[in-house]
Amino acid sequence: MTAADGTAVEDLSRLLAQMPRPAGAEYVAALEDELATRFGVQHAVAVSSGTAALHTALLSLSVGPGDEVLVPALSVVMSVAPIIQAGARPVFVDCDRQGRGLDLDDLAAKVTGATKAVLPVHLWGRQGDPVRLAQAAAAHGLAVVEDACQAQGSRTGGRAAGTNGDVGCFSLKDGKIVWCGEGGYLLTDRDDIAGRARALRAHHLPPYDGQPETVGYNYRLAEPLAIIARSNLARFDDLLDHRRGQAQQLAGLLAATPGLKAATDAAAGDNGYSALFRLELERPRAFCEHLARLGVPNSVGTFGLTAADRRPALARYAGSPCSQAEMVIDRTLAVVLTDHDTEERINGYAQTISREASTWDTHR
Template structure:
């Protein structure tokens, strides 16, 4: 894959002839192309994946006094998007085996104040998504997919981010398709799309029952140079997706049946994008093991980025979250090895060797 500098050089003629930013020509073209690629009616570009989540919730009329259900096994950015609306995040425990949200717990925590449910597709996984979507529809709730790590993932033949009311994506570096920073929303609902488009531009455009200038909004616009870069990279989506899946498969093969590590295999109807190679750590002090790997150059969600279940995160304690023990265990035992487009096969061999060596040493108490 081209480096950012190489891609910018290739795009220089496009950038040189770019119209005034107020015209938003590149962003508008990117939206059309994203909608076509994903097979939906509307795509709305924004400045980040977090902005996409915030904008989607606002489009769904989420606000103070509302509640939003989301998995305790999530990144803190998802929680921040909920609290930015003034709504209260309600954490749902993980299903057995840490696979998606527990439907029984979600149902028990659904109240008359619940406005939406946010499934989070960590590491590109969509465990239990179809069943959760059916539940949301049965009780009249919006399903806002956090698909920021799931570009290209599919379940039962359907693309992640197109199963719920709105799908939210990131274009940050490291994603399957990126532009350095940015994000977008997908939806088939014209009214929600109009509200999202209005909100991301200070409500300078109208939406049904909300004329231009009648609401407060944000500046969540995607910059034109980043939109141009995303358009260029979008043309390579299939190639980029195939490469990421190839990287994950190679790493699984190289690590093999290492004692203490169990591959987190996808469900029979799921086809993840290979965003991260994913294992369950069955060793003592799994979080410390992931930290040890990070210190040895194996970047991973827990050891490098300090992922922890949201209800245990220091920044969430003021929310008085209920315990979610299965989610806590699932996150603590998660080894999600970070893959990048530029990671070479030689580097993957080195990562696998390090993982095997450290797992053996850890099991032996060294």
């Protein structure tokens, strides 16, 4: 047990001894202060999930009915749902050739008079070029809401993911670098966004105004979860190094495997959220599904990841196909990692992947 773990146990014991008690947020407030300091921003606002963070961020920017939000087709459905929940329309943008960021030419072509914001998604912990994206957004008068839920600790140009736009959104769900089971937070340097977010997460009942101007939500983070999140945040560097080490371990074990090319790039600032490989095998999507059945968890095979504009539930919002995003997803093996995966388990993943790749052309 680490010192941080011991402190968390003591704090949980003290909190439980005081419950039930009047609503308070002692540990949430402490977590917010520590997050803001850690990432070098003015404000951190803790909420109940990464989805709640995105929804709250959009509402804090007054995104609503009649508005459009540009969002990558190279994203998960959880990145798109908050746009719809806010009453706005998602407009899907294709990715660049590497699948790291948005195709800025496609973005410019899809801006209309109704476009209010762009919501880049740092899938698998990878960012595009945040400076160029910020310039493109500014040229069109768009706010930037970063979905950095999978990108805790990723950095580009010396800046942390989630601190390049107007507001960055993160998840604290188990499996993330910093986790507490369920939860999320926003990072921003804008006082207006932070103020609205704090009101919206608590039914829009701020202490300075007993008459809410709009209906808010129950998006508060529970105090016991804040204690767990603080414990993990205290060992953030170790957790980040561990995840990067796991991704590098798997990449090294598979370096000589035909048909696979490592795509995680620590030198580019990736956090190693998933171990990524570009597949040069026939029927790559089927290969990912085959690995999932053999116990190798991965984005495509286990969770059915597909380009967001191809999802039936989002078909009404689809425009011209984002073919590059579809190709990147279908040709990416993203092995799901957690901080509990041992060297033995990762070695087992490598053995299975290597064995199945070497005989894949015999599978029909």
